Amino acid sequence: MAKKTKIRVGLVSVILLLIVAFPAITPAQETLEKNAQDLGEKMEIWGDKMEEWGENLEETIENGGIQSPPPFPIGDKWDKYYNGSPKFNAYIDDMDFEDAYHNHYPYCYGVYVSDVIKGGNFDKAGIRGGDIIMEFDGEKVRFEDHLLRLRDSKNIGDTVVIKLFRNENELETEVVFVEPKSEEDDDYEMPEFEDMKDERPHPGFGGGGPELILLEANLGAINDLLTTNGFDELDDEYLPLFGGYGMGNVGNGWFIGGAGYGFEKKEKTSVDFGERRYKFTLGFGGMTVNKKHALTKNIVLDLGMLVGGGGAEIEIRQRDGEYAWNTSFDDDQDLSSLKYHKRYFVYRPSVGVLVRVLPWMGVHGSVGYNGTYAFTNEWKDDYFDYPVSGKSPKPLDGLSYSINVWFGH
Secondary structure: OHHHHHHHHHHHHHHHHHHHHHHHHHHHHHHHHHHHHHHHHHHHHHHHHHHHHHHHHHHHHHOOOOOOOOOOOOOOOHHHHHOOOOOOOEEEEEEHHHHHHHHHOOOOOOOOEEEOOOOHHHHHHOOOOOEEEEEOEEEEOHHHHHHHHHHOOOOOEEEEEEEEEOOOEEEEEEOOOOOOHHHHHHOOOOOOOOOOOOOOOOOEEEEEEEEEEEEOOOOHHHHHHHHHHOOOOOOOOEEEEEEEEEEEEEOOEEEEEEEEHHHHEEEEEEEEEEEEEEEEEEEEEEEEEEEEOOOOOEEEEEEEEEEEEEEEEEHHHHHHOOOOOOOOOOOOOOOEEEEEEEEEEEEEEEEEEEEEOOOEEEEEEEEEEEEOOOOOOOOEOOOOOOOOOOOOOOOOOOEEEEEEEEEEO
């Protein structure tokens, strides 16, 4: 098997490994995160109860006796106490600008529901992760602690009306505070909101990060020029271009953004009449359009297209001694240089997969094809636009493979 074929198989295998391996890691991580959030919720309740107990301590002493403080939130004693208190069975956070922006939420109050516990009170009421709690029994919810205080004013068995924001719509539902694992749980039917039944995983809202592209470049004529002048060939099997990208969701799984990549190589060598150096640069960039489809919460497929421009440039300089202001080409013919360039329109269709390692970070890989178009086939001398004779190389054309880190939602 040829070296290039082996590397192709290896790159595709890495992308497939991302699809298979990371989903096995993610559920365990999510379990740890939920356990930590559950303990954090209990600690918040315990802190509020301790504060309330301290405020009432003087009154209980005057009336005779001291009421026992709430148990620490670990063990069976706490479980019995906790189960006797109304709770949401959900993970909630204060609203921030990012949450409001991504959800197109127009108000400056509310509490964000990051996730719900299956079979819990919020889950039974049809509330799910991504919703924003606007009102609790007709009172506007300002922040997380405010919502918890409103909840603590209720008792097991109470019913409250919750107003929430979802997909740019305001909805109302009723939450019944029941104890968990009641006998009626198995027979309870989840309420459904009109036009809100779609439970498909979301492709995300946007992000970006650094990216490496390995390009199967065509450097035949460029390598001929280099070897003719005493330099080593460039390895054109997989030319590494480094860069970055960013994109945002504009609706229905379509993402628009931009990207740019570049490569540079320098080398020098000694010759009989001085020193010779070369520099080769290659790059492209432009606007990107992607259509994404979430297979699961943590695996997102995408079809993409980059449309933009790019170019390549090769420069060779030779000198004997130092440059000086009194240099004369008539007296010293060992000072010489050439510089060729080519500009292209560039397009890159691709197919890729994103695997989320964390809610805000993932790994993305893709396979694509770099294509170019130019009005003329010739390269030009950079100084006076003289055409360069011979077969014109197209170094930006060829299959390409990318691997990048995704930071975003």
